[in-house]
Amino acid sequence: MRGIRKAFGSTAALAGVDLEVYAGEVHGLIGENGAGKSTLMKVLSGAVKPDAGAVTLDGSPFVPRNTEEARAAGIAMIYQELSLAPHLSVVDNILLGIEDCQYGFLRPANGRTKAQEALEQLGRGEILLDSPVSRLAVAEQQIVEIARALVTGCRVLVLDEPTSSLTAADTEHLFLVIRRLRSQGKAIIYISHFLEELKQVADRFTVLRDGLSAGSGSAAECTVQQIVEMMVGRQIDQLFPRSDRVRGEPILEIRDLAGAGKLLEAGLTLHRGEILGIAGLLGAGRTELLRLIFGLEPVRRGSIRIGRWHGTASPERRWMQGCGFLSEDRAREGLAVWMSIADNVTMNLGRDTGFAGVLSPTRLEAASSRWISALGIRTSGPRQRVAALSGGNQQKVAIARLLHQEVDIMLLDEPTRGIDVASKLQLYDLINRFAVGGPDIPPRAVLLVSSYFPELLGMCDRIAVICRGRLGPAYPVAEYTQQRLMAEAIAPAR
Numbered sequence: 001m002r003g004i005r006k007a008f009g010s011t012a013a014l015a016g017v018d019l020e021v022y023a024g025e026v027h028g029l030i031g032e033n034g035a036g037k038s039t040l041m042k043v044l045s046g047a048v049k050p051d052a053g054a055v056t057l058d059g060s061p062f063v064p065r066n067t068e069e070a071r072a073a074g075i076a077m078i079y080q081e082l083s084l085a086p087h088l089s090v091v092d093n094i095l096l097g098i099e100d101c102q103y104g105f106l107r108p109a110n111g112r113t114k115a116q117e118a119l120e121q122l123g124r125g126e127i128l129l130d131s132p133v134s135r136l137a138v139a140e141q142q143i144v145e146i147a148r149a150l151v152t153g154c155r156v157l158v159l160d161e162p163t164s165s166l167t168a169a170d171t172e173h174l175f176l177v178i179r180r181l182r183s184q185g186k187a188i189i190y191i192s193h194f195l196e197e198l199k200q201v202a203d204r205f206t207v208l209r210d211g212l213s214a215g216s217g218s219a220a221e222c223t224v225q226q227i228v229e230m231m232v233g234r235q236i237d238q239l240f241p242r243s244d245r246v247r248g249e250p251i252l253e254i255r256d257l258a259g260a261g262k263l264l265e266a267g268l269t270l271h272r273g274e275i276l277g278i279a280g281l282l283g284a285g286r287t288e289l290l291r292l293i294f295g296l297e298p299v300r301r302g303s304i305r306i307g308r309w310h311g312t313a314s315p316e317r318r319w320m321q322g323c324g325f326l327s328e329d330r331a332r333e334g335l336a337v338w339m340s341i342a343d344n345v346t347m348n349l350g351r352d353t354g355f356a357g358v359l360s361p362t363r364l365e366a367a368s369s370r371w372i373s374a375l376g377i378r379t380s381g382p383r384q385r386v387a388a389l390s391g392g393n394q395q396k397v398a399i400a401r402l403l404h405q406e407v408d409i410m411l412l413d414e415p416t417r418g419i420d421v422a423s424k425l426q427l428y429d430l431i432n433r434f435a436v437g438g439p440d441i442p443p444r445a446v447l448l449v450s451s452y453f454p455e456l457l458g459m460c461d462r463i464a465v466i467c468r469g470r471l472g473p474a475y476p477v478a479e480y481t482q483q484r485l486m487a488e489a490i491a492p493a494r
Contacts, residue, residue, distance in 0.1 A: 004053035006039055013039040014050070015211035021156070026178060026188045028198040028205035028219060032231060032420035033390035034378075035208040037191055041158050045077050046070030057156075076149030080161040082141050086134035091115045093133050094148045118147035121184075122177050139170035146177065157181065158189045163197060164417070167282050168451075168486065175201050193420055195224045196454060207231055232422045239425070240458025241432045247461070248272030251445050252323075252409055254293065257302035263288040264469035266302070270409070273443030275435050276474060277450065277460035279485045285469040286449045287328060290411045293447075294318050294325040306409065324407035326398055328414035328449075334398045335386050342368040342382040345400045371400035376426060392423025399430060410434060410446045416455065428459060453482045467491050 001019040005012070014036045021027040031037050042048035044055065046064030055062045057073060064070035084093050094115040112129060119125050124143045133141055142162065149157055159178075163171045178188060178201055192198050198205065202219040207230040215230035229236055252270040257263065263285035270276050280286045291297045293304060295315045304312060306321050313321065327333035335344055342361070345368040365382040372379060375396045379389060386397055395415065402410055412431070416424045437443035450456050456463055457477060464474035465488040472488065 001040070001044065001055050002053055004040060004043055004055070005051045006043065006048060007051060012211050014043070014053075016053070016213075017208060017211065018213045019206055021187045021189060023155070023187050024182055024185045025203045026182055026190050026201055028202035029189055029191045029208070030195070030198065030205055030227060030231060031208035031214075032422045033392050035231075035420075036211040037208055038160075040208070041077065041160070041189070041191070044070070044156075044158070045075050071152055071154075074153055074155035075158070076152065076154035076156070077158045078142070078145050078149065078160065078162065080164055082138075082145050084133050084141055084145060087132065089130050089132055090119075090127060090136070090144055091129040093144055094118060094151055096148070098152055114151050115147065118150040119143070121150060121180075122147060123180060124177075137170075139166050139173065142166075142174065143177065146181075154186070156187045156189065158191070160191045161193070162190070163192065163194065171197070193424075194452070195227055195421065199224065209233055228421050228425075231420075232425070236425070239428075240455070241429050242459070243432055243436045245273045245275075245436055245461060246443060247274050248443055251307060252293070252447070253303075253305040255303045257289070257292060257304065258300045259285075259288050259292045259297055260300050261285075261288050261297070262469050263292060263471075266466070266471035268464055268471065268474055270445050270447055272408075272445050273435060273437070274461040275431065275446040275448055275459055277448045277456035277463040277477075278466060278471070279450070279453065279456055279463055280466035280489050282451065284466045284489070285471075286466050287413055289466065289471065290325060290413050290447065290449060294323065294411055296325070319405060319407075322406070322408035323411065324402035324405055324409065325411045326402065326413060326415055328417060330394055330398055335394060337387040337394070338385060340383050340385055341372065341377070341379060341389075341397055344368075344386055344397050345371055345382075345404050347401060367404065368400070371404060375400055375430065390420075390423075392419035392426075395419055395423065395427065399427065403434075408444050410444070412446060413449045414451065415448070416450070416452070428455075431459065453485050456480075456485070457482065465489055 001017065004014050004017045006014040017036060017040055029037050039048060043050045046067045046069055062073065064073065085096065091112055095111045115129055119127050122143055127140055127143065133144060162174060166174065181188060190198065190202055199219045204216065205219050206216040207214045207227065209231060225236055225239060228239065248271055250269050251272050255267050257266045262283060266289055278286050278289065288297060292299055295313050295318050299312050306323055309321050331337060342364040346364050368382040372382060377393050377396045379393065386394055416427055431446055434444055435446055448460060457480060460477050462474040463477055463480050465472045465485060467489055
């Protein structure tokens with residue numbers, strides 16, 4: 001792809017991008033949200049026509065008029081949100097739209113052979129062809145979609161954030177599949193915000209910034225920090241800011257806590273001025289721990305103390321007690337995306353935004369404008385709907401609501417999932433400053449759940465690992481490595 005340009009109205013999504021991918025290589029495509037990655041891939045897949053530039057495939061001009069032509073030429077896209085028919089079987093999904101027919105009649109035997117061969121080519125021949133896709137795990141559904149791409153004869157496979165919903169074990173298996181496809185001569189474009197992961201699986205990479213090619217190189221030879229600096233266009237002193245923090249009095253204590261679901265036993269003490277990380281595998285009970293503390297799920301056993309308040313409470317009471325919760329599912333639980341930024345930021349606290357029980361739109365907008373400026377939220381203004389923002393800016397709005405509420409404790413569940421590196425850097429700095437406090441603001445506390453071990457090791461003062469529903473003791477971060485965190489997270493049942 002050479003000099004690809006595309007504008008939507010006055011906005012230049014692509015301003016002359018170059019991308020070169022070889023057969024038999026995994027090529028990482030990196031950039032912030034809004035850098036132009038999606039638009040570039042839409043040009044490649046025939047979904048968007050470029051305003052200028054040229055594309056060649058195997059040395060020949062490639063100008064697909066639509067996605068069907070691109071797919072017939074061997075371009076396959078696997079999106080983060082999988083496009084499968086859950087009520088249909090595995091074989092029906094693999095063959096959907098390309099069924100083997102003769103004289104208007106389906107020939108299922110031929111199709112089943114092709115589908116089985118595709119699964120075996122991916123090393124997953126044990127997946128049952130007649131099983132409904134809805135019964136498969138996410139990782140298996142992803143394999144089904146890749147198998148469908150192989151059956152259509154793909155030569156270029158684009159994977160968009162393929163590991164965002166996978167466990168560590170499933171991610172490793174996906175990497176094996178990718179390496180297998182590379183050895184078969186497929187060209188693979190791999191889009192991800194997880195740079196350590198990208199370095200592990202990619203041969204080369206290209207960075208996009210503001211619709212332009214900002215750099216490229218060998219994934220093995222560049223450090224994560226060098227890649228981040230290409231993305232943000234400046235030197236970075238620290239990926240994970242860590243100011244001097246002074247640990248104060250206990251602000252949250254839980255003892256022998258258990259819920260009705262996966263959390264079987266948990267106890268911890270969180271102090272002012274510290275960030276305490278919770279590590280563990282998906283499904284180990286990390287999210288349930290935060291939801292029990294915040295009053296979103298019933299407590300079966302144990303005690304919770306927040307400040308001077310003891311016992312369970314509703315989420316409304318937790319807000320009043322100075323405890324704020326950020327859900328990992330910001331679209332459904334973290335934000336009211338159909339409402340404005342001003343409405344979302346001030347939703348839990350009407351103070352200074354109205355008189356005699358009547359909210360003032362002017363005051364709502366003034367209150368939210370303060371946080372738009374402080375957090376660098378990229379928006380046209382406080383009246384803009386949250387749904388129109390990028391993922392990173394939506395996350396900042398959710399954080400702004402906690403800050404506007406003036407909480408003392410942040411319960412953060414996967415706060416950086418699905419957002420670009422530049423937005424992560426801003427959030428890391430914000431979380432650090434929240435724990436440190438300021439001249440007129442006392443140190444506060446953060447309980448941070450994350451699947452991203454470098455994030456926990458870089459941001460936290462102490463880390464506790466939850467395994468099979470049981471939370472272990474918290475140790476200083478200096479005592480942990482990624483290997484030890486993983487070993488404790490997958491330890492056998494006690």
